[in-house]
Structure formats: structure tokens, C-alpha cells
Amino acid sequence: MSENISFLGLGLMGTALASSLLAAGHHVTVWNRTPSKAEPLVAEGAVYADTPDKAVGASTLVIVCLLDHASVTQTLDGTPLAGRAVVNLTTGRPVEARQTAEWVAERGGDYLGGAIMAVPPMIAKPGALILYSGSRTIYDRYEPVLSVVAEPRFTGTDPESALLLDMAMLTGMYGQIAGFLEAAALVRSAGLPLRDFVTTLLTPWLNAMVAQQATWVDSFESGDHSTEVSNLEINRAGLENLVRAFREQGVKPDLLLPLKTVIDQRTARGLGNEGLSGLIEEL
Ligand code: FVH
Numbered sequence: 001m002s003e004n005i006s007f008l009g010l011g012l013m014g015t016a017l018a019s020s021l022l023a024a025g026h027h028v029t030v031w032n033r034t035p036s037k038a039e040p041l042v043a044e045g046a047v048y049a050d051t052p053d054k055a056v057g058a059s060t061l062v063i064v065c066l067l068d069h070a071s072v073t074q075t076l077d078g079t080p081l082a083g084r085a086v087v088n089l090t091t092g093r094p095v096e097a098r099q100t101a102e103w104v105a106e107r108g109g110d111y112l113g114g115a116i117m118a119v120p121p122m123i124a125k126p127g128a129l130i131l132y133s134g135s136r137t138i139y140d141r142y143e144p145v146l147s148v149v150a151e152p153r154f155t156g157t158d159p160e161s162a163l164l165l166d167m168a169m170l171t172g173m174y175g176q177i178a179g180f181l182e183a184a185a186l187v188r189s190a191g192l193p194l195r196d197f198v199t200t201l202l203t204p205w206l207n208a209m210v211a212q213q214a215t216w217v218d219s220f221e222s223g224d225h226s227t228e229v230s231n232l233e234i235n236r237a238g239l240e241n242l243v244r245a246f247r248e249q250g251v252k253p254d255l256l257l258p259l260k261t262v263i264d265q266r267t268a269r270g271l272g273n274e275g276l277s278g279l280i281e282e283l
Contacts, residue, residue: 002026003145006059008052008075009090010037012120014065017089017149020124022046024148031055033075053079061142062109065089069096073103082108085138087146089114089130094160094167101134101159112138113159115166116150123149131155133162176206178255182246189249219277227275235276236263 003026007018010032021028022044029047030038031054038048049055056062056079066072069092076086086109088100101111112135118128128150132139139146139154146152155161180202187197219225230238239260246253266274266282 001144003061003142004059005029005145006031006049006055006062007046008032008055008062008064009066010041011065011067013089013116013123015041016120016123017063017065018046019044020149021145023124026145026148027059029055029058052076056080056084059084061085061087061145063087063089068092069100072100076104076107084109085112085135085142086110087112087114087132087138087142089116091115091166092163094164097133097159097163110135110138111159113162114146115162117166117169118150129153131162131165133157134159180206182251182253182255185251186246186249189251216275216277219275220280223281225271225274225278225281227273227277229275231273231275232263232267232278233272236260236267236272239263 005021005026006029007014007021008031010018010030014032015037018028018030018041022041027047028041028045029049030041031049031052032038035048035050038046042048047058049058052075056076060083062081062084064072064075064086066075067090069088069090072088072090081104086104088097088111092100097113101113104111112132115131116128117131122128130146130150131153132146133155134157136154136157139152143152155165183202184194184198187194239256242256243253243260246256262279262282266272266279271278
């Protein structure tokens with residue numbers, strides 16, 4: 001079914017999203033602070049609104065994808081939000097999601113926040129995911145529209161949850177990047193073939209370790225961190241060794257040191273017999 005959709009914010013991501021909605025046959029009204037960015041979308045069939053007020057007034061479903069939450073409330077301030085379904089795909093902190101949801105509700109609108117787990121070229125392609133939280137009513141009513149741009153996943157009615165999960169996923173990614181970079185730097189310091197190391201050794205190893213870590217969820221839930229594999233004391237000694245080896249190779253172990261600090265704290269409490277899952281309690 002073709003829907004009327006108003007789309008505010010035509011940066012790199014907003015343009016990709018709005019373009020995919022047009023390609024799916026929806027009637028899209030667009031607005032952007034810098035009007036020239038709307039031109040390619042108008043050529044694709046979008047209707048241009050020259051003020052946020054007119055854009056919001058044009059459709060019941062209003063999607064915003066702006067720089068940050070401050071720019072969202074600044075843009076929507078004074079627009080006819082009453083009775084509108086506002087889908088906010090702007091990145092922010094969980095507390096900002098709550099504040100923006102309340103701000104929209106005070107003006108009579110319903111709010112669904114989204115966290116985009118994709119870059120613009122991935123939009124409307126397999127692999128793109130958007131986490132949503134807030135109004136279940138909006139999600140259920142507009143799921144076919146949301147499915148056009150990316151696989152949608154509803155994470156709860158608390159508007160904070162999608163952005164919190166987004167941050168947790170990014171955190172997992174940054175931790176993996178830290179280990180990946182340190183490993184590559186160590187191999188490069190020895191003049192060993194990096195490409196071969198990454199493809200035939202490191203990547204399969206990391207995949208196997210991630211699968212193993214998934215089993216820690218049982219310990220997280222039960223609080224029982226006993227282990228029959230390698231306990232914290234063994235890992236403490238291992239990391240001590242690693243850090244020394246890095247320094248002997250002339251490589252900074254700076255991205256490894258925070259993990260060592262937390263293991264040291266936990267073992268100093270006499271909990272060296274726990275598994276690595278126990279570090280969650282220290283955090
Ligand atoms: N691009 C990406 O890969 C990431 C993927 C994950 C999610 N993010 C978030 O998506 C939001 C928009 O990102 P974007 O890539 O479209 O960003 P820009 O190309 O920089 O466009 C920013 C748009 O925001 C408008 N804008 C900025 N400040 C204001 C303001 N005070 N009032 C009104 N509009 C404002 C800007 O307008 P203009 O500069 O063209 O006039 C753009 O439309 C973002 O939350 C990412 O974190 C994308």
C-alpha cells in the first residue's frame with residue numbers, strides 16, 4: 001500500500017532512506033535545511049516543502065533523520081505534531097531518546113525512535129538493520145514502510161532501548177577493533193605476512209572466540225562465574241606476558257591495558273578462580 005510520508009533531513013543517510021521510499025512507490029514530501037539537497041529527490045518524484053511546518057503538515061507519518069536530537073526538536077518546534085506518528089532515525093544517547101519522545105508527546109504526537117545499523121549504501125539492501133523502540137502502535141501500523149529501508153526490529157516500548165542497544169553493538173565492535181589492531185601491529189612489528197595472518201589465522205580465531213563468548217550469557221544471568229576453562233588468574237598471567245612481549249617488540253599495548261586493569265582489579269579481590277565472564281560484575 002502506498003503511504004504519504006514526510007521526510008525531514010536529507011543528509012547522506014536521509015537521502016538514501018527517502019530515495020528508497022520513493023523507489024518503493026510511496027508519496028514522499030521532503031524538507032532539508034539546505035534546500036538544494038532536495039533536488040535529486042524531487043527529480044525522483046518527491047514533493048518539496050519549503051518549511052518544516054509544511055512538511056509535517058503534509059503526512060501523518062513523519063520521519064526525521066537529522067544530525068542530533070537538538071536539531072530534531074529545533075526543526076520540529078512549532079510544527080503541527082498533534083496526531084502525527086513521528087519516527088526519529090537520528091542517532092543520540094538513550095536519555096535523549098526519552099527526552100525527545102516526551103517532547104513529542106507533550107505536543108500530541110506519538111514517537112518511535114530508531115537506531116540505524118547500516119551505512120547509506122546498505123539502505124534497502126540485505127544486511128541493513130534498524131532497531132526501533134517506543135510506540136508499538138506506530139511500529140505495527142507502519143512496519144511495511146519501515147521494512148522498505150532496512151530489516152526492522154522492535155526492541156520495546158521504552159524509547160531508550162533502541163539507542164542503548166545501538167551503543168552496546170557499537171561497543172562490541174570497538175572492542176573487536178581494538179584487539180584486531182593490536183594483533184596486526186604485533187605481527188607487522190615482526191615483519192611477518194599480515195594478509196595471510198588476518199585471513200587464515202586471526203579471522204577464523206575471532207569467529208571461534210565470539211561463538212564461545214555467547215555461552216557466557218548463562219553466567220551473566222545466573223551470576224555463577226565458575227569455570228572449567230581458563231580462569232582469571234591464568235588470564236592475568238597471560239596478559240602480563242602479552243604486555244611485556246608488546247613492549248619488547250616496540251609496540252604500544254595501550255588498547256589491551258584497560259582489559260588488564262579490570263582483570264587485575266578482580267583478581268585482587270580474591271576472585272582469580274572465576275572465568276572471564278566474571279568481569280561483567282567488576283564493570
Ligand atoms: N551516515 C552514516 O553512516 C550513519 C549510520 C548510522 C546512523 N547515522 C545517523 O544518521 C543521522 C544522519 O546522518 P547523515 O549521514 O545523514 O548525516 P549528514 O550527512 O551529516 O546530514 C545531517 C543532516 O542534519 C541536518 N542538520 C544538521 N544540523 C541541523 C540543524 N540545526 N537544523 C536542521 N537540520 C540540521 C543537515 O542539514 P544540512 O546541513 O543539509 O542543511 C543534514 O540534513 C545522524 O544522526 C547520524 O549519526 C548515520
